[in-house]
Amino acid sequence: MFSRTAFSAFRPISRPSALNAVRAPAFTLPSVLHARLLSSETKAAIDKAVASAPVVLFMKGTPETPQCGFSRASIQILGLQGVDPKKFVAFNVLEDPELRQGVKEYSDWPTIPQLYLDKEFVGGCDILMSMHQNGELAKMLEEKGVLVAADQ
Amino acid sequence: MADTSGVTAELLQKKLEDELEAKTVKIEDLSGGCGQAFQAVIVSDKFAGKTLLARHRLVNAVLKEEIPKIHAWTPKCYTTEQYEALGE
Numbered sequence: 001m002f003s004r005t006a007f008s009a010f011r012p013i014s015r016p017s018a019l020n021a022v023r024a025p026a027f028t029l030p031s032v033l034h035a036r037l038l039s040s041e042t043k044a045a046i047d048k049a050v051a052s053a054p055v056v057l058f059m060k061g062t063p064e065t066p067q068c069g070f071s072r073a074s075i076q077i078l079g080l081q082g083v084d085p086k087k088f089v090a091f092n093v094l095e096d097p098e099l100r101q102g103v104k105e106y107s108d109w110p111t112i113p114q115l116y117l118d119k120e121f122v123g124g125c126d127i128l129m130s131m132h133q134n135g136e137l138a139k140m141l142e143e144k145g146v147l148v149a150a151d152q
Numbered sequence: 153m154a155d156t157s158g159v160t161a162e163l164l165q166k167k168l169e170d171e172l173e174a175k176t177v178k179i180e181d182l183s184g185g186c187g188q189a190f191q192a193v194i195v196s197d198k199f200a201g202k203t204l205l206a207r208h209r210l211v212n213a214v215l216k217e218e219i220p221k222i223h224a225w226t227p228k229c230y231t232t233e234q235y236e237a238l239g240e
């Protein structure tokens with residue numbers, strides 16, 4: 001499956017640490033705040049995350065230790081398809097509440113996991129599963145050149 | 153933490169039937185009562201000519217308030233034609 005190097009945390013590639021102090025109090029409030037608008041900092045950080053590799057998965061947990069069945073299934077599908085770990089990055093939304101909420105607004109998609117291919121939103125677990133079963137995913141990944149070469 | 157999400161299969165069903173003009177909506181509550189896990193089969197001709205992603209987005213829009221409260225939401229979206237082809 002995916003090596004450790006395939007995983008990178010959201011925080012290191014996000015923004016100046018000074019921001020942490022400012023945003024910390026907001027997350028002690030209840031989740032009613034779901035409706036708040038995506039800040040430009042968060043949007044920029046997610047832009048960067050989405051562009052960090054050809055295949056990007058926002059998931060709960062890590063590829064090695066998924067924290068949710070849907071995230072696990074998505075990782076397994078990408079593994080079965082033979083996605084090249086060097087072209088893959090996963091972001092653990094459980095590590096960052098801002099990412100967890102922000103990515104839902106960013107993608108206009110209410111659930112995690114979320115798959116991006118060449119910065120384009122592909123879908124969540126159900127879509128991934130359907131595309132895996134009907135062959136569309138294999139075709140798409142092949143076309144984007146993100147699979148491990150057959151002779152390796 | 154609330155014990156239940158407040159979301160019921162009936163509520164989801166009604167919204168989908170009303171707003172998507174869905175001919176068939178089968179919702180299965182897999183949550184064991186907490187309202188956190190639902191599986192759905194949705195048949196609507198509004199899905200015709202739309203990609204799977206666009207279909208899911210339609211459903212997400214209708215259930216904008218409910219989906220964030222559900223942990224496990226598994227919709228399957230078919231047109232009438234596709235659904236009949238499944239042999240049901």
